[in-house]
Amino acid sequence: MSEIPGDLKFNKTHEWARVEDGGLVRVGISDHAQAQLGDLVYVELPEIGASVTAGNAAAVVESVKAASDIYSPVSGEVVEVNEALSDKPETINEDAFGEGWIYVVRMSDRAELDQLLDASAYEEVVENEDH
């Protein structure tokens, strides 16, 4: 498994959030999550302009074996989606923390970031799952 980047925040449900300039937050799923799901074959992206709520389903990733909801780490408006995933969903398997990002949200409540796990706390969640 690849190392967990230290600048990311996480949901317990394995989504990551990267805070970028201008109150934007990029969202994806962790390398651990993609490994658990197996080969991804379809990603249902949110629509640009859609509003998402922290903890609620915002997208769906489907692997050969199952469909999984992606729960938004933060609330706000979707301003960008990773269209490349429509043709190459396996990008998430190959680079979950980078090219495999799913959408960007303009967050409406910065305080929600404090509810998320930092990289080391998330690492612990993953380790506890494995044992």
Next chain:
Amino acid sequence: MTEKTVLNATHRALGARMVDFGGWDMPINYGSQIEEHHAVRRDAGMFDVSHMTVIDLHGARTKAFLRHLLANSVDKLKVHGKALYSCMLNEQGGVIDDLIVYFLGDAHYRLVVNAATRAKDLAWIQQQAQGFGVEVKERPEFAMVAVQGPNARAKVLGLLHEVDRARIEKLGKFAAAAAQGPHGMPLFVARTGYTGEDGFEIIVPAEHAVALWEALAAAGVVPAGLGARDTLRLEAGMNLYGQDMDETVSPWEANLGWTVALDEGRDFIGRAALEKQKADGVRRVMVGLVLDEKGVLRHGQKVLTAIGEGEILSGSFAPTLEKAVAFARIPAGEPGAVRVDIRGRELPVRLVKYPFVRDGKPCDGI
């Protein structure tokens, strides 16, 4: 307590992702399920199927017993080693399990039944065998490895003792024979499978299974998990017990009519119910579906037709086709335009004849 096959440590050493499958700790993949699927379609892959149950039947009246127990007719088995696929039905015509029966002698037949149905199968077979004086003997000391793909047979043949090679090479489809493997290990080699590719299913004494697996790996056979096995058998149009049929479903409703032999004068369990259902008209049919749009068909999704609702049985992304396919059970009749409800969205699907894939290639019209 989950059970482990003798190859469990081998799977773990290969980095397999393990899951519970019918009470067994089994590899779902060794990295990429899709790559394993392609390896079987294009070259050769191997599956640990040691969780499946081998049952030997002995006794002078074994044939008479099987003519009673199975919906297909063992009268078709005339040559030593020949195999037959059959359903085992209850009195209502529902499917207790599907299985393969091998003819090994006038007083010896071998069954291979599903792992998840092991206990109920054994109980049923033992109960039915009582009147025939047939000995029912489970063979847990065997492991089983399925080697499948266009190059699978050649790779296995290369590992056999020289004296056995020509004979096993000539083995016909759905036939089995004994042979010596690496280091003289005794193998039962059957030209059967669950992938739609040519290949062998090999029964081996458990103590030799790891050596056989390693010899196959050294010959370039790729380990493949149950995930790939599932997409391969779905593409090949093969039913999975528990998902595509069970005790509430008859062979007529599961596209298994071809396995039912209504031969003259043979009174098998479930026959009366099947004949009545046929005479009255079968109300549900099993069909193949293809989704041309993006999305994945999955077990349990609702199927909407002009004559009522149905349900997806086995459904998955099909790696050979790069789109989703499924089996569905729908009302008999003219279904009109068919749609599937995927998370509240109704997507059009095409009704097709399956198999979806045969010998590595998409079938016509898929």
